Amino acid sequence: MSKSLTLYDIPSTLLNNAWSPNGNKVRYVINYKGLPYRTEWVEFPHIEALYKKLGVQASATKADGITPHYTLPLLYDPSTGAFVSDSAAIVRYLDKIYPETPTVIPAGTDAFHYAFHEALVRSQSGALRKLVGIPATFLLNPVSEEYYRRTREANAFGGRKLEDVSPKGEDRKREWARVKEDLGKVNAWYGKGDRYVMGDTVSYADFTVSASILWIRTVCGADSEEWKDILTWHEGRWGTLVKDFEKYETVL
Amino acid sequence: MSKSLTLYDIPSTLLNNAWSPNGNKVRYVINYKGLPYRTEWVEFPHIEALYKKLGVQASATKADGITPHYTLPLLYDPSTGAFVSDSAAIVRYLDKIYPETPTVIPAGTDAFHYAFHEALVRSQSGALRKLVGIPATFLLNPVSEEYYRRTREANAFGGRKLEDVSPKGEDRKREWARVKEDLGKVNAWYGKGDRYVMGDTVSYADFTVSASILWIRTVCGADSEEWKDILTWHEGRWGTLVKDFEKYETVL
Known part of the structure; x- marks a missing residue:
């Protein structure tokens, strides 16, 4: 694959912007797999609007079990057109779609x-x-x-x-x-x-x-x-x- | 190995005596591995005396972190002379000592x-x-x-x-x-x-x-x-x- 993944993540005042532990989990994995990507920084209050602009459903709900919970990181993969949110789901997606890269959830360890x-x-x-x-x-x-x-x-x-x-x-x-x-x-x-x-x-x-x-x-x-x-x-x-x-x- | 393991376990009024979930975990594994064994039934109030008679140290402590907590199941292996308590420890012991039997904690899944x-x-x-x-x-x-x-x-x-x-x-x-x-x-x-x-x-x-x-x-x-x-x-x-x-x- 040659097209860059887009990783939507929350920025900070730190030099390299990276702040979110969940964003960092996905970043670790993307870099470990050697996949090309670029980060798109999205401030907290703009996350919901981003999902709506992209036409993406929230993968989680708030405590009431009904209200959509719009979270980052969110991954966009232009090769498949897929948007994936939730760091664990993103990582499983990458393992599945890019089997030629190092697997991070080895066979038999998914439930583990x-x-x-x-x-x-x-x-x-x-x-x-x-x-x-x-x-x-x-x-x-x-x-x-x-x-x-x-x-x-x-x-x-x-x-x-x-x-x-x-x-x-x-x-x-x-x-x-x-x-x-x-x-x-x-x-x-x-x-x-x-x-x-x-x-x-x-x-x-x-x-x-x-x-x-x-x-x-x-x-x-x-x-x-x-x-x-x-x-x-x-x-x-x-x-x-x-x-x-x-x-x-x-x-x- | 030909000598039978001894599994010290808590009896009950049930037909086959087996009652304890922790005892059953170990029993499952011994049978799965096809190792010969026999159960020695020990009532709750006699567990401490059993440990003392056998000269075995408790592997756990009570909530105060000091008082020894004498628990069953306890395994005795006459081939090595070892006494092992705590179901997870017993199972790890059996995997290690009897590598020719089916492994229940596959390589790389111990921490998992x-x-x-x-x-x-x-x-x-x-x-x-x-x-x-x-x-x-x-x-x-x-x-x-x-x-x-x-x-x-x-x-x-x-x-x-x-x-x-x-x-x-x-x-x-x-x-x-x-x-x-x-x-x-x-x-x-x-x-x-x-x-x-x-x-x-x-x-x-x-x-x-x-x-x-x-x-x-x-x-x-x-x-x-x-x-x-x-x-x-x-x-x-x-x-x-x-x-x-x-x-x-x-x-x-």
């Missing part, structure tokens, strides 16, 4: 990948969301930050400002310890000395883990105390993983 | 199996525990039932009798609907038309799912409304699975 995602999400206490997810908001462009605040502060935080929900001082230390504990549960799944979930074989599960860790580096910064701390956790597993995949972070 | 277990446990709301776990108690022999009641009624149920915690009438219907919903989440992980977690390949993940479903048949009975209902759920996935593995239920 769904369960892995479930386990990964459910093993997290929410500490990472508080410690990293909230300050991440402040890296959005103003139009997205305003939108994010307006929708999240009202719904998820009962009217409290994000700044007030963000843990500080001793609270922050306690939450940080919980992040380590949460990652310790994930660490315990790995085989002794294994670099990846499947041992020596890279799979999508690794990219999902790495995108969560990359999120910490993105928000706290590579020079932060937090990042330096993580590099020492669990025999350096997390730093090694992100380092291994650094070459697939390229934003085009 | 840990995550699968985590996802399976965490995707359950507790409805199955209430609806099936509580009446299961009444199938224990008196000495175990008394012990189970004494320890569980005091700790987990705040002094309430198991009979009073067991949902009835409309409550029961609601909880049963939740069991279906919980299993629906697990069903969604499977590939379309796939019989097993890994597609055509049987793995330990299938035995763990099947042991949960078998638990329902064991407690409610194969002629119960509940069991007939389950056979219709999710395109018959659960009934098919238990039926497929029926030949590995053999209690020796």
Whole structure:
């Protein structure tokens, strides 16, 4: 294939714009597969209009189970004319349509990948969301930050400002310890000395883990105390993983 | 190998004694591997004494993280002299020591199996525990039932009798609907038309799912409304699975 894929993703004030962990999961995979692509940046409040302009159905619904939930990343593949949203669905699509590229969900591991995602999400206490997810908001462009605040502060935080929900001082230390504990549960799944979930074989599960860790580096910064701390956790597993995949972070 | 493994398991008033889902997981695997074994039945209040008599360390601790938690199943392998407790550890042991038998945790899926277990446990709301776990108690022999009641009624149920915690009438219907919903989440992980977690390949993940479903048949009975209902759920996935593995239920 020669036509570039389009990856619709949420921009930020960061140098390379890349901000969203879900966007980064897909970007990792596209780069790993060596597929040509370009990113189209779409601010939070413009996502719904984009879907409507493109005539694409939302693949998810909001909590009520009815209202369409328009999310990024969204992939457009000009070779097939397909639009695919939801990072896990995008990755499965790419494995299927481009079998000549390295597979990220090896045969027989599809259900395991769904369960892995479930386990990964459910093993997290929410500490990472508080410690990293909230300050991440402040890296959005103003139009997205305003939108994010307006929708999240009202719904998820009962009217409290994000700044007030963000843990500080001793609270922050306690939450940080919980992040380590949460990652310790994930660490315990790995085989002794294994670099990846499947041992020596890279799979999508690794990219999902790495995108969560990359999120910490993105928000706290590579020079932060937090990042330096993580590099020492669990025999350096997390730093090694992100380092291994650094070459697939390229934003085009 | 010619020497029989010993599987220490909890007995019940049922015809073949087999009662424990964790015991059944290991039994499935031993039979699937075609390894000779015999079961040694040990009542709940005698488990700790058994460990001490055998000079075996507990592999788990109670909630305080210190007090040893003596659990069954426990496996004794006379060929190596090893005692192994915890069903997941036993199965991994058997895969390693008897590589000439069918592997249940295929290469590269070890971490996936840990995550699968985590996802399976965490995707359950507790409805199955209430609806099936509580009446299961009444199938224990008196000495175990008394012990189970004494320890569980005091700790987990705040002094309430198991009979009073067991949902009835409309409550029961609601909880049963939740069991279906919980299993629906697990069903969604499977590939379309796939019989097993890994597609055509049987793995330990299938035995763990099947042991949960078998638990329902064991407690409610194969002629119960509940069991007939389950056979219709999710395109018959659960009934098919238990039926497929029926030949590995053999209690020796």
